[in-house]
Amino acid sequence: MDKPAVAVLFGGRSSEHSISSATAGGVLRAINRDLYRVIPVGITRAGVFVLEDDDADKFAMDADRLPEVVDNGTRVLWPEGGGDRALRVRRADGIVDELGDVDVVLPILHGLHGEDGTIQGFFDTLELPYAGGGVLDSALCMDKHFMKIALEASGVPVSPWVTVRAARWAADPTGVRADAEGLGLPAFVKPARAGSSVGVSKVSEWTELDAALELAFAEDDKVLIETGIDGREIEVAILGARPGHPVRASLPGEIVLTTREFYDFEGKYLGGAGVDVVCPADLPAEVVRDIQQLGIRAFEAVDGQGLARVDFFATPQGLVVNELNTMPGFTPISMFPKCWIASGMTYPALISELIEGALARG
The missing domain is CATH 3.30.470.20 (ATP-grasp fold, B domain)
Structure with missing residues (x-):
């Protein structure tokens, strides 16, 4: 019996691109090749699906050089739906190669456009099985x-919190500061839709709040201020x-x-x-x-x-x-x-x- 083909999907457009790529390095190194045929698919920071080398070391985490998916000229062509599960790749010279049917996708993506239900909805539409959360819990x-x-x-x-939109911060900073101060110190400021502690700050004095909000708003136009527990x-x-x-x-x-x-x-x-x-x-x-x-x-x-x-x-x-x-x-x-x-x-x-x-x- 043929081994199930697993498309390991990683990278992506979010600020957690490198974390996803590093995760792929660990998964590619550890996945049981006796049980599964592995097809590494990377997503560049621009959102392009490329066929990657099956090389775990390429995506090792290095503090001096965070791993990433770069555009190598290939384009992964997903199945067309309607029961079709054939995965194809268009090479840089325009030739299209068959990669065989894909049985399951392992989307080890973090952040927006990967962990938020969007890619899950895409695979649901194609009727492709995938590991991990579904549309609702992911979103x-x-x-x-x-x-x-x-x-x-x-x-x-859950910890007490207030949610602040960028528009309100611009229009009513005094009111936002008053709401925040009602939570007490210390407080944490974090983007509503980011992970890996990107854009997160601890506020120990209220004079630090403005800078913390600006850092979080650089990631998302919706920000949470939470009571420090x-x-x-x-x-x-x-x-x-x-x-x-x-x-x-x-x-x-x-x-x-x-x-x-x-x-x-x-x-x-x-x-x-x-x-x-x-x-x-x-x-x-x-x-x-x-x-x-x-x-x-x-x-x-x-x-x-x-x-x-x-x-x-x-x-x-x-x-x-x-x-x-x-x-x-x-x-x-x-x-x-x-x-x-x-x-x-x-x-x-x-x-x-x-x-x-x-x-x-x-």
Whole structure:
């Protein structure tokens, strides 16, 4: 029997292009070639689909040179729909080659145009199976404002916040500052629709608010200002990959800040000092159980599909959900794989779990 063909899709137009490309390096290195035929498809920063080399080292994370998808002249031609699943590539010289039928897409894309439901809707239209979140949960969780509304409506505790549009900030900065000050210090300012801590600032004094808002508005015209929660930063990995099977939660991990103000881009991906990623977290068994149960509740509150990472603050008053990520960091050193590895699953097996779940959903 032929091996299922998996199109590993990465890169993209968002500010998280390099993170997606680095994730692809880890996935291409670990995916089980005995089980799957792999077709690497990159998306350039301009949104062009290109056929990539099957070379994991090309996309290794390097602080001096972040990986990216460049336009190599090829153009990937997706199936035409109507039951057709033939993938083709037009080479730089204009010749079109057949790549065979694609059985499933593994879209390891972060941010807008990849993690927000748009690419998921495209594949739904073509009737191509894909791993990970669907249209609704991807769109909800990409927009932190609506994610909080959905969670709050389901009784999941979230941190207090105000949402500010760029137009209001321009027209009524005094009112925005007054709303922000009602949240207390410290506060966090973040774009509503970005990830990997891009555009996020911690505000320790209100004199820092204007600069934090301008940084966030550079990423998105909708920004959240949130109350800073004093608690341990705990994350749990969720798998809902296979239809008909119960949603599962991993052992939780913890982000331990030593000298860093918060878990920013450098700390997450570039090996910056001042932060430790610990998994499993040192927590009492009953707290682990509560985190797992609340993580599953949050996942179900947004109609989660496939996978998610749920981020918490564990405070003396209880658990608070910070956010859900429907395509969390998936490099071998990222928290999502680390939590499942600590729970007894290997990195290659985790990739296979996502693929097999997508194939089962059809």
